[in-house]
Amino acid sequence: MNGRAVTGAAGEALAAAWYEARGYEVLARNWRRREGELDLVVRTGRTVVFCEVKTRTSDRFGTGAEAVTESKQRRMRRLAARWFAELTPAVGRRSLGARFDVVSVDGGTVEVIEGAF
Numbered sequence: 001m002n003g004r005a006v007t008g009a010a011g012e013a014l015a016a017a018w019y020e021a022r023g024y025e026v027l028a029r030n031w032r033r034r035e036g037e038l039d040l041v042v043r044t045g046r047t048v049v050f051c052e053v054k055t056r057t058s059d060r061f062g063t064g065a066e067a068v069t070e071s072k073q074r075r076m077r078r079l080a081a082r083w084f085a086e087l088t089p090a091v092g093r094r095s096l097g098a099r100f101d102v103v104s105v106d107g108g109t110v111e112v113i114e115g116a117f
Helices: 003-021 070-087 090-094
Strands: 025-033 036-044 047-056 097-106 109-113
Touching (some): 003 025, 003 036, 003 047, 003 097, 036 070, 047 070
Parallel strands (some): 047 097
Antiparallel strands (some): 025 036, 036 047
16 A cells, blocks of 8 residues: 555544444445445444545645535445445335535544535
8 A cells, every 4th residue: 555545544444433433333444336436334323324534644735525526426426326226125225314424534633524415
């Protein structure tokens, strides 16, 4: 792994730990398809949360939340629909809700924006 990949993986691990400490179940990490990747998929009750994790070592290029553009949001929505279609039985899918969070990790500090879009 290169330095950016190591930094990103560390941020994703911190984000997963944040959710687990609050009672969420981690369903998937780095779920990849040709169209892109979902960094973290967690569940609380009947809500599946699709998380975009942005790890920064400085704010030189803006915050992590600022890096989640409209095109990234559209991609995440498409991937979430595919995740539901592939991994959730049709009966269970109807009873689950979805939420999209953005997690910004800066210097080990985790900031979660629930329902970011």
